Amino acid sequence: MSAHTAEKLIYMANQIARNVTHDPDPVAMIADHIHAFWSPRMKADVFAVMNGAELEPTARAALERLAAHAS
């Protein structure tokens, strides 16, 4: 995976997080969204680069939840 793709996936996760801050359960909302719309490869890629990436706390929590579920 190129740096461009990694950067873009992190950006996308953060962008979702910034748009659902008023949802009653933003972490579940972000996790559901990524689960429903991202391909398996995109999910695997984002899991691979999430540690150390600059992520919104809700986005990080959502990705961790999905990663735990996937493994």
Place this chain on the structure above:
Amino acid sequence: MDSERDLYRPQPDFGTPPSLAERAGAASVTAIIDGREVSVAPGTTVMRAAALSGGSIPKLCATDSVKQFGSCRLCLVEIDGMRGTPASCTTLVAEGMKVHTQTKKLEKLRRGVMELYISDHPLDCLTCSANNDCELQDQAAAVGLRDVRYGYEGANNLAQPMDISNPYFDFDPSKCIVCSRCVRACDEVQGTLALTIEGRGFDSKVSAGLASDSFLSSECVSCGACVQACPTATLQEKAVKEIGKPERATVTTCAYCGVGCTFRAETRGEEVVRMVPWKDGKANRGHSCVKGRFAWGYAQHQERILSPMIRSSIDEPWQEVSWEEAIAHTASELKRISAKYGRNALGGITSSRCTNEETFLVQKLVRAGFGTNNVDTCARVCHSPTGYGLKTTFGTSAGTQDFDSVEDSDVILVIGANPTDGHPVFASRMKRRLRQGAKLIVIDPRRTDLVRSPHVEADYHLPLRPGTNVAVLTALAHVIVTEGLADETFVRERCDWEEYRHWADFVSLERNSPEFLEPVTGVPAADLRGAARLFATGGNGAIYYGLGVTEHSQGSSTVMAIANLAMATGNIGRRGVGVNPLRGQNNVQGACDMGSFPHELSGYRHVSDASARALFEAEWGVPIDPEPGLRIPNMLDAATDGLFKAIYIQGEDILQSDPDTKHVAAGLAAMECVIVQDLFLNETANYAHVFLPGSTFLEKNGTFTNAERRIQPVRKVMEPRNGPNGNGYEDWEITQLMARAMGLDWNYTHPREIMDEIARLTPTFAGVSFARLDAEGSLQWPVNDAAPDGSPIMHIDGFVRGKGKFVVTDYVPTDERTGPRFPLLLTTGRILSQYNVGAQTRRTANVVWHEEDLLEIHPTDAENRGIKSGDWVRLASRSGETTLRATVTDRVAPGVVYTTFHHPATQANVVTTDYSDWATNCPEYKVTAVQITPSNGPTDWQEEYEAQATRSRRIRGHEGAMEPAE
């Protein structure tokens, strides 16, 4: 109703339009006309009643597309108990009325009238282009005119110069009878008011604009309404003059925008003579625009590719091959790549320009043949946020209304749409309602034509800064909620009350007030408050929106904010209201419905839905991947990462239409097999290894679904040209050839069988079949047991999802920001005469109206930079730069510049960024921070691009013979 395929005859003309009661199917009044008992709706004219019951009262100035005028005095009748001879076009049928349409007295009167007309009309009938298709000729026959006593020597209006300035029709004033039908059609049907009668009495003459104007230089938009209304050869298509009277007429659906006008393709042999809007078409009601009416000549354009071609590298010239070789080569490449890189290295893009059946087959080939969900469609880059936003709030991505609904609207809110250019035929219907007194709010960074044009003026124009839609909509909601204007009764009944309270609390925050947000949005708070009050209290409120809503980093949020506004004001579930996405391409609605998205099967069922998958698996006999596939931008990212290697693109030009051209080009260049199926060597084909020549909408059967979810038939009027001796293929046949070569046992013999499969697999299409479409003309989905006749209006008794859902949409500014280096905001759009990437319209005479993309810039910004109209300017963003010519205008606000993307030479998408909607990745075309500087001409990139394109388009054996013009 005339049948769909028939020998040519003009469509029936009932003389005057149906009354409101007739359209509503109301109770009848009964009269006796020439001894026939006739029952008609109240408000029906005697003329119309006679025509409806099989009669035909002579007439010239009346036609059923415009209001009665009562000027020609040919339609006089006698009515028992009434004095004199009233005009049947202006006399309404009353209960028990006895009408005589033919008496000795009437004969004499009519002959006298006709005699005067003919005394000032050229008698060249045999060589006239309207010969045998002329109402004046017909009426002269009907009244039995045998002699003109006045002779032809006196003063007359003959031998006047013709106006041939319009590329599609001529104006011959010598043949004009000054019936004013053209003027009234321009006023009432089109709403442009370009035509007038100049002079008085004997000197009266039809004129386009000022005396110094020709049709081309006038405000005429070439919609063809006047040509259609003209009873003589005065306004007539040039093609009729060149070819002759049509021989057959076939009803079909236009392949341009999402309005989905139906036309009669009037043909002679396999040659189209003209396309005439079909009066019974429920989307267009007999109206048309310059594209659908006239711009179909691209089908015969010399640059159209008619033979399949292959090459092993994009640096080589194309090699023409037989269909057999092309298909065998393509299938073997796809199999090789799948074996080497895995099935997820393959994907496809369905076309919003092709039929439902063709789109369905492409996604079926990808899912069942390639074994992946990597399928997407151009809706990704236009209305994907509509799908997400409306499904979340209402439970279905469906727009809520039919077009007729606008006739009952009291307040029309148009946001991020420019319907007079993008959806012109619907815009004419909207303008008709506005002239009747409906109020108008326009939210747009530009002063679009709708803001102020003849007899139409917006009550409020909110010229927002691009990228602040959510802020403006939240501020509107703030006013409505805090001033107590919300329709809480509706909300309590239809929506989730707790979610509403949560939302209402949010929008009521001081930071969402118009005053607080004014510095962000640029919209004066007082205007915004006025607009909010008008929308909430003005009666039926309807919201119409376009890509100015969706193509933003908060596109989905904006759609949900619109849905919130409609619910909070109770404007859902009846005529005259609703949330109305104006879809861009002819079949973008259908492409979405047909399962073109990587996460959805047809009818918007997620691939993780096991019961939906099971249906398809049973019908197709293969497993369906339960995980979503890649979207277009993700496919390109995966390609540059070396993971995505082959793509089958039907009828879509992603290199020109998608953002960040350089990234698209790099993605395509990284693939081993790019298959393009199109009419022309489009920009994407510069990177293709296989070119499969497609067929036009005139050459195929199928259906398109328009913006109001109306499924309409497309009927073949000529054989596909993409093969020798009539052995060409419709696009669905090409996909089937590929599928068969890849080992799938497909045996469709006609698109109707594909629709039957769609109906079996898609609950919202369960009641759709070609037989029903032939019988009923069109159907609006959902069509199923719950809605056997289709669904013109959605959510009538409650929302599809149960309770309507209010979603808090917080304004999150885009990351694309202006700064010292890029101080201006670029936004993009369309123009009336051109369509999308222009592949079709640039290959017609429509280029006389728009031969290049221009950059609109405000006088202040232009002056600061020393730029005048017509100057070349460099347009640069963080992504790239291009050059084009400027036009200085105050239609755009200071700080905002605007251009169209119809011409590949402009390369507007070199400049756009890869920012996109947070929920759907719909690109943010509408906001790019740019700088404008004077320039001498094309950039290095444009020159390199041009050279690469020219090199890439070489065809072995044709070198030098055919240099495409772009």
